[in-house]
Amino acid sequence: MATLKVPAQLPSPVEDSEQLRKAFQGWGTNEGLIISILGHRNAAQRKLIREAYSATHGEDLFKDLDKELSSDFERAVLVWTLDPAERDAFLANEATKMLTSNNWVILEIASTRSSLDLLKAKQAYQARFKKSLEEDVAYHTKGDIRKLLVPLVSIFRYEGDEVNMTLAKSEAKLLHEKIAEKAYNDEELIRILSTRSKAQLTATLNQYNNEFGNAINKDLKTDPKDEYLQLLRAAIKCLTYPEKYFAKVLRMAINKLGTDEGALTRVVTTRAEVDLQRIAEEYQRRNSIPLDRAIANDTSGDYQSILLALVGHED
Amino acid sequence: MATLKVPAQLPSPVEDSEQLRKAFQGWGTNEGLIISILGHRNAAQRKLIREAYSATHGEDLFKDLDKELSSDFERAVLVWTLDPAERDAFLANEATKMLTSNNWVILEIASTRSSLDLLKAKQAYQARFKKSLEEDVAYHTKGDIRKLLVPLVSIFRYEGDEVNMTLAKSEAKLLHEKIAEKAYNDEELIRILSTRSKAQLTATLNQYNNEFGNAINKDLKTDPKDEYLQLLRAAIKCLTYPEKYFAKVLRMAINKLGTDEGALTRVVTTRAEVDLQRIAEEYQRRNSIPLDRAIANDTSGDYQSILLALVGHED
Numbered sequence: 001m002a003t004l005k006v007p008a009q010l011p012s013p014v015e016d017s018e019q020l021r022k023a024f025q026g027w028g029t030n031e032g033l034i035i036s037i038l039g040h041r042n043a044a045q046r047k048l049i050r051e052a053y054s055a056t057h058g059e060d061l062f063k064d065l066d067k068e069l070s071s072d073f074e075r076a077v078l079v080w081t082l083d084p085a086e087r088d089a090f091l092a093n094e095a096t097k098m099l100t101s102n103n104w105v106i107l108e109i110a111s112t113r114s115s116l117d118l119l120k121a122k123q124a125y126q127a128r129f130k131k132s133l134e135e136d137v138a139y140h141t142k143g144d145i146r147k148l149l150v151p152l153v154s155i156f157r158y159e160g161d162e163v164n165m166t167l168a169k170s171e172a173k174l175l176h177e178k179i180a181e182k183a184y185n186d187e188e189l190i191r192i193l194s195t196r197s198k199a200q201l202t203a204t205l206n207q208y209n210n211e212f213g214n215a216i217n218k219d220l221k222t223d224p225k226d227e228y229l230q231l232l233r234a235a236i237k238c239l240t241y242p243e244k245y246f247a248k249v250l251r252m253a254i255n256k257l258g259t260d261e262g263a264l265t266r267v268v269t270t271r272a273e274v275d276l277q278r279i280a281e282e283y284q285r286r287n288s289i290p291l292d293r294a295i296a297n298d299t300s301g302d303y304q305s306i307l308l309a310l311v312g313h314e315d
Numbered sequence: 316m317a318t319l320k321v322p323a324q325l326p327s328p329v330e331d332s333e334q335l336r337k338a339f340q341g342w343g344t345n346e347g348l349i350i351s352i353l354g355h356r357n358a359a360q361r362k363l364i365r366e367a368y369s370a371t372h373g374e375d376l377f378k379d380l381d382k383e384l385s386s387d388f389e390r391a392v393l394v395w396t397l398d399p400a401e402r403d404a405f406l407a408n409e410a411t412k413m414l415t416s417n418n419w420v421i422l423e424i425a426s427t428r429s430s431l432d433l434l435k436a437k438q439a440y441q442a443r444f445k446k447s448l449e450e451d452v453a454y455h456t457k458g459d460i461r462k463l464l465v466p467l468v469s470i471f472r473y474e475g476d477e478v479n480m481t482l483a484k485s486e487a488k489l490l491h492e493k494i495a496e497k498a499y500n501d502e503e504l505i506r507i508l509s510t511r512s513k514a515q516l517t518a519t520l521n522q523y524n525n526e527f528g529n530a531i532n533k534d535l536k537t538d539p540k541d542e543y544l545q546l547l548r549a550a551i552k553c554l555t556y557p558e559k560y561f562a563k564v565l566r567m568a569i570n571k572l573g574t575d576e577g578a579l580t581r582v583v584t585t586r587a588e589v590d591l592q593r594i595a596e597e598y599q600r601r602n603s604i605p606l607d608r609a610i611a612n613d614t615s616g617d618y619q620s621i622l623l624a625l626v627g628h629e630d
Contacts, residue, residue, distance in 0.1 A: 119434070122471050132473040135510035146502070150510075154469035156437050158447040187461070195450035195465075 001277035003312035006040055013048035016041070017056060020049065031073065031302040038081055039309030042273060046081050072261045073302040080269040080310065088113065088121035089128055091266060096136040103145055104249075105266065106137055107231055110152040111238035112245070115159055144185040144228040151194035152235060158197040165203065171196070172207035179219050184229060193235055202240050243275055247282035250291065259298050264307070268295075272310040280311065316592035318627035321355055328363035331356070332371060335364065339376075346388065346617040353396055354624030357588060361396050387576045388617040395584040395625065401443070403428065403436035406581060408444055411451040418460055419564075420581065421452055422546055425468040426553035427560070434471060459500040459543040466509035467550060473512040480518065486511070487522035494534050499544060508550055517555050558590055562597035565606065569613050579610070579622070587625040595626065 011019070016037050023030035023037075038046065053061040062078055079087055088109050095105035109121065125133040138150045171192050178186040192204065208216050217233045224230075237245040246267050253263035271279055280291040287294065292313040299307060326334070331352050338345035338352075353361065368376040377393055394402055403424050410420035424436065440448040453465045486507050493501040507519065523531050532548045539545075552560040561582050568578035586594055595606040602609065607628040614622060 119471065126473045126475070130473070130475050130477050131512065132471065132510060134470050135473070135512075138506045138510045146506075150466065150506075151469065154466065154471070155449050156434065156447065156469070156471070158441045158445070158450070160441070160445050162445050191453045191461075191465075195447065195453045197446070197450075 001275060002273045003276040003280065004040070004042060004272045004310060005312050006042055006045070010041075010045070013045070013052040014056070016045075016049045017053035017061070020053065020061065021057065031305070034077060035302065035306050035309050038077060039306055043084055047083055050081070071303070072265065072299075073306060075261075076265045076269060076303060076306045079265060080272070080306070083124070084117065084270070084273070085120035085124040086128070087270065088117070089125035089133070091270075092121065092125060092133055093129055093136070096133075096140045098140075101140065103141065103149060103227070103231060104234065106149055106153060107234055108238060108245075108249075110149070110155075111235050112242045115155075115157045118153075119156060145231060147185060147187075147190055148194075148228070148231060148235065151190060155194055157195070160197060161199050162197075163199055163203040165207075168200065168203040168207045169211075171204045172211055175204070175208055175216065176212050176219075179216070182222070184220065184232060193232075193239070198239050205236070205240060243278040243282045246271060246275075246279045247286060250279070250283055250294075251287055254294050254298050261299075261303070264295070264299075268307050268310050272312075276311060316590060317588045318591040318595065319355070319357060319587045319625060320627050321357055321360070325356075325360070328360070328367040329371070331360075331364045332368035332376070335368065335376065336372065346620070349392060350617065350621050350624050353392060354621055358399055362398055365396070386618070387580065387614075388621060390576075391580045391584060391618060391621045394580060395587075395621070398439070399432065399585070399588070400435035400439040402585065403432070404440035404443055404448070406585075407436065407440060407448055408451070411448075411455045413455075416455065418456065418464060418542070418546060419549065421464055421468060422549055423553060423560075423564075425464070425470075426550050427557045430470075430472050430474055433468075460546060462500060462502075462505055463509075463543065463546060463550065466505060470509055472510070475512060476514050477512075478514055478518040480522075483515065483518040483522045484526075486519045487526055490519070490523055490531065491527050491534075494531070497537070499535065499547060508547075508554070513554055520551070520555060558593040558597045561586060561590075561594045562601060565594070565598055565609075566602055569609050574613050576614075576618070579614075583610075583622050583625050587627075591626060 010016075019033060019037055023033040037049075041049065050061045053059075062081065079090070082090060091105055092109050094100045095102040110118065113121065122133050125131075129136075134150065134154050137153050138146060141149055174188055175192060178184070178189045183189070193201065196204065205216050212219075217236055220229055220233050220236075222229070234245065237248075249263055249267050253260040253267070267279070268276065283291040283294070292308055292311050295307050295311060296304060296313075325331075334348060334352055338348040352364075356364065365376045368374075377396065394405070397405060406420055407424050409415045410417040425433065428436065437448050440446075444451075449465065449469050452468050453461060456464055489503055490507060493499070493504045498504070508516065511519065520531050527534075532551055535544055535548050535551075537544070549560065552563075564578055564582050568575040568582070582594070583591065598606040598609070607623055607626050610622050610626060611619060611628075
């Protein structure tokens with residue numbers, strides 16, 4: 001469930017865009033107005049506002065997007081306001097660049113979006129960057145991490161609910177054999193994770209747990225500092241229990257000495273219209289503090305305000 | 316250019332479907348009528364005919380499709396009449412099954428279709444078979460062949476014309492190094508083939524030829540009987556010069572002792588609305604005989620007639 005709150009009575013996109021024009025003139029001068037508008041409009045509405053702005057003023061609402069984003073607040077507003085497919089393309093591209101390289105972001109986008117949303121992100125990526133997400137991921141990774149990430153980002157996964165239990169049993173056994181041999185980069189293991197439907201994979205991993213007595217991620221925790229194994233476990237969590245995965249990303253971002261604003265902004269902006277309510281439940285269960293209070297404790301100013309608006313926190 | 320010929324004046328889809336109903340009653344009794352209709356309707360028109368048939372008679376024009384297709388003629392009519400995405404899904408599925416396994420068909424579909432057409436084929440595959448093409452290909456292949464085919468079938472390739480010459484040079488050098496080391500299954504080599512746009516790949520391979528004096532496929536012909544190397548060369552041809560690839564498939568199919576009707580039907584039905592004219596030119600250049608005459612020499616009866624209709628041969 002989403003956390004975004006959209007008022008029942010809305011101004012027209014033209015009115016919104018004119019208000020934003022005023023708020024932007026002398027950027028940063030009216031953050032409250034920006035939050036009160038953009039923090040309460042869904043993707044379709046934000047798109048209409050950008051179109052209205054562009055039609056009236058002949059320029060993109062966010063002409064500065066390609067420039068370096070200076071403050072956490074500005075980045076949050078900009079990332080949030082992008083269309084979801086454009087936003088994923090933007091975040092994924094950043095994650096393939098040398099200085100901002102981040103395999104976690106690629107993994108997360110590849111493994112938690114629906115097949116159609118991932119496809120739209122790839123199309124947005126191609127339209128914007130004139131190359132494919134797959135080629136950039138493949139080019140900027142190597143070794144085992146490439147072997148894992150490229151198939152995950154490439155697949156157009158089947159999304160039906162059908163489960164083949166015979167297959168689940170045989171593939172659970174196969175996974176267990178490979179893990180017992182410490183063949184964590186085995187191609188059969190990667191094949192199963194990267195190509196099976198989420199329903200089928202869940203059945204396989206339940207079977208694994210039933211048959212061999214441990215959740216697979218426990219068996220994959222032999223070396224907690226190995227990045228490949230970390231990514232492998234994260235992929236499994238993203239594919240089978242995304243809310244729990246995101247709750248953990250939030251926990252790490254907030255608990256870090258010096259908040260990880262990049263991760264915090266990413267999870268809040270990308271999930272506010274999808275499942276942030278469920279993520280907040282997971283967060284509270286594990287951390288014994290509501291997500292909005294944790295965010296309020298850890299952030300300040302306009303950045304805090306935009307995040308709280310997106311997590312649905314009532315003032 | 317297509318070879319399919321559609322008359323300027325067309326009966327309505329309902330009229331066509333009623334004529335086909337008559338022709339099908341006692342299947343095989345009026346092949347000439349079937350050919351005169353279906354052999355001269357494009358994909359959109361055939362779809363309307365199927366819809367009209369289904370609306371009138373409450374059943375699919377080709378309810379027998381899932382049964383074994385008995386004669387070459389029947390198979391050609393059925394494969395041809397399918398919607399292109401459904402047809403690719405049908406052919407690819409057959410190619411992943413044990414008894415009809417065919418890595419060439421998978422390679423061909425993955426590497427010669429546009430990104431959007433390949434995506435549509437994958438969607439048709441999922442709708443019909445309740446699983447993904449990628450998982451079936453990954454499951455039914457192994458070793459080097461899997462390493463090559465799965466990325467080719469997974470990628471949503473960028474289709475722009477932009478070429479990065481610096482990259483073309485560095486990747487041509489990389490390909491040459493790997494081939495010099497006989498590392499034909501090297502992951503960098505597969506990455507380049509499977510993820511770069513066709514325009515970029517063509518630039519890289521031209522650069523390879525200029526810099527190192529041989530076309531890459533010549534350097535990859537060290538063991539003509541190795542299936543992986545054959546597939547690798549075929550992939551390169553499909554991606555950079557598909558008409559030539561298809562002309563060769565036709566040549567092998569026709570010259571074989573006992574025609575390979577499967578390959579002949581596949582190429583004619585899948586390319587008749589796309590580029591069969593160009594393929595026929597390549598064919599004639601290499602074989603010194605027009606394609607329609609070669610087909611006429613090698614086939615007979617109704618099967619011959621439907622093929623000749625599709626290659627645009629005037630009676």
